[in-house]
Amino acid sequence: MSAYPKEYRSPLKKARGLGSAQHGVSHWWVQRVTAVALVALGIWLVTLVLRMLHADYATARELVARPWNAVLLIAFVVTAFWHAVLGLQVVIEDYVHTRWKEATLLMAIKFIAVLATLAGVLAVLRIALGA
Amino acid sequence: MMTSILHRATGIALSVGLLLVAWGLLALAGGEERFGHFTAFVGSPVGIILLVGWSWALFYHLCNGIRHLIQDGGYGYEIVQFVRSSWSSIIVSLLLTIAAWAYVLTLGAAA
Numbered sequence: 001m002s003a004y005p006k007e008y009r010s011p012l013k014k015a016r017g018l019g020s021a022q023h024g025v026s027h028w029w030v031q032r033v034t035a036v037a038l039v040a041l042g043i044w045l046v047t048l049v050l051r052m053l054h055a056d057y058a059t060a061r062e063l064v065a066r067p068w069n070a071v072l073l074i075a076f077v078v079t080a081f082w083h084a085v086l087g088l089q090v091v092i093e094d095y096v097h098t099r100w101k102e103a104t105l106l107m108a109i110k111f112i113a114v115l116a117t118l119a120g121v122l123a124v125l126r127i128a129l130g131a
Numbered sequence: 132m133m134t135s136i137l138h139r140a141t142g143i144a145l146s147v148g149l150l151l152v153a154w155g156l157l158a159l160a161g162g163e164e165r166f167g168h169f170t171a172f173v174g175s176p177v178g179i180i181l182l183v184g185w186s187w188a189l190f191y192h193l194c195n196g197i198r199h200l201i202q203d204g205g206y207g208y209e210i211v212q213f214v215r216s217s218w219s220s221i222i223v224s225l226l227l228t229i230a231a232w233a234y235v236l237t238l239g240a241a242a
Contacts, residue, residue, distance in 0.1 A: 035199075038193075
């Protein structure tokens with residue numbers, strides 16, 4: 001018998017299952033949940049865009065202002081930017097090996113995504129509420 | 132495998148395309164003139180080329196994403212199935228892109 005333990009992780013650490021990054025499988029799982037949502041929302045968005053093809057300004061606004069369209073558009077914008085950040089994060093972590101560049105890019109995509117999401121959601125609300 | 136790097140490349144392209152969606156919504160909320168700038172860009176030759184690219188990227192990422200979700204469930208890992216489903220992603224996404232643009236062109240001719 002060796003005097004050293006074979007296992008350095010405490011049972012509590014294993015039970016929590018969060019790993020060295022402290023996030024466990026949440027990144028992987030949320031990417032799948034948003035992916036499933038985006039299968040439906042993405043197909044729906046394509047049909048909406050095709051319906052808006054030759055719409056003039058007033059018709060386009062009227063389409064976006066319809067309650068279900070407004071709700072699904074907001075759902076799409078939030079889910080898609082979320083999914084995009086998770087995906088871009090993996091790409092950056094895989095290919096950018098200088099730590100400060102990696103950290104800067106990871107922050108930049110989050111800031112841009114949050115700002116664009118808020119702006120997009122506010123835009124849909126303004127149209128839907130007739131502001 | 133080719134499909135994996137394509138999934139990443141189309142994902143990056145679609146992230147940029149999402150900003151275009153946000154721009155479109157902001158322009159629509161911002162008034163007729165701003166929306167005019169947006170539709171002028173989208174309808175320009177550069178805009179059309181970008182839209183064709185983005186539409187294929189969307190359909191490919193969608194098809195291959197569904198393929199990945201099925202693989203996450205533990206299915207489709209036999210080499211024959213794996214290669215066949217890779218080709219399905221590519222071919223179905225191309226067909227969907229052609230169908231969407233055929234619809235756009237026929238509608239354009241009718242309007």
